[in-house]
Amino acid sequence: MLPLDRQFAESIDGVARAIAEWTVTALYDRRPDLNARYGAEGRALWKNELLNRLQHLAEAIAADRPMLFVISVEWARAAFAARDMDEADLIDSLEMLEATLREELPTQIAARASRFLREGIDAARNGSLDLDKGVLASSIEAEGADTGRARAYLRHLLERHQTRAVDVLMDAVQSGKSVAEVYETVIKPALGEIGRMWHLGEATIADEHYVTVATQNALSVIRAKLPQAKRNGKRALAASVGGDLHNIGIRMVTDLLESEGWQVDCLGANMPTSDLVEHTVDEVGRQQFDLIALSASTGLAVRGVAGAIDALRAACPETRVPIMVGGGVFATVPDLWKVVGADGCTTSASDAVRVARTLAGL
Secondary structure, eight states: OOHHHHHHHHHHHHHHHHHHHHHHHHHHHHOTHHHHHHOTTHHHHHHHHHHHHHHHHHHHHHHTOHHHHHHHHHHHHHHHHHTTOOHHHHHHHHHHHHHHHHHHSOHHHHHHHHHHHHHHHHHHHHTOSOGGGTTTSOGGGSTTOOHHHHHHHHHHHHTTOHHHHHHHHHHHHHTTOOHHHHIIIIIHHHHHHHHHHHHTTSSOHHHHHHHHHHHHHHHHHHGGGSOOOOOOSOEEEEEEBTTOOOOHHHHHHHHHHHHTTOEEEEOOSSBOHHHHHHHHBOTTSOBOOSEEEEEOOSGGGHHHHHHHHHHHHHHSTTSOOOEEEESHHHHHSTTHHHHTTOSEEESSHHHHHHHHHHHHTO
């Protein structure tokens, strides 16, 4: 990431709440019909929506990748459509946001923000991204998914039958699938689907949390079926960056690396950068690991990844430990891993093993 891009993003961060408030006021002044249509909580709803959009805008500007913002708009479009809300209201809010930014921000920053906003607005207005083939597409139905088992696994969890869900995974292993294949063709699609269902209001937060916790428990059962190679003498550190609350993906990567003979310190989700850096070096400042794997599931964690990588590099400049990144956001913007300064990128848990071998020279 370029320093100027980060500065622009931080400028937007600093005024986001005020910008959202002013935008809502201007929007309601122009559209008084919104009072009746959205009710007493409408202004608060729109302020939260615009704050979320500004957060995504700042991340996209920091990375200089407009697609990060466009995708966030497409998810908003999907949520509006699922709740029978008028997409025209979303577009109007973005138009008003652009006008507010042009009025309130320095010219150079406003121009950059406007360019990114226009791409999001145009995508929403023209439908250039097909929702049914993009953010609304079911991961369970995707190519490569074990559709029947993924659907059965998720159904059992939504019915609160953990044992039956685990039986689906064990049946897959007994039928000849590797644990890695079960991770990627059954569990991953099921988790993607519950996330989609929650976003569209088809599942509750309680449903999503239950499925997540139950899956963490299921991993502890199925990982016992992994073969264990002889230790290869390599150490890895794995974590989701600060602000990212998802840890199942990085746990899968850890399991497969350990199966291949790596010693892995998995630090889980939402790992603060300062603590991450402290853990990578010993008491005299020497690097302790041969590989660092960082995960980020959404576009809101992009600067978190870049900041963590910068801090890790600065902590031990004489030893350039290879850093591998992965997670949903890196799948949507293929060159993003280069933007954040990583040495490699992975799109699946099994691919992480291949990339790790390459980066570690195995």
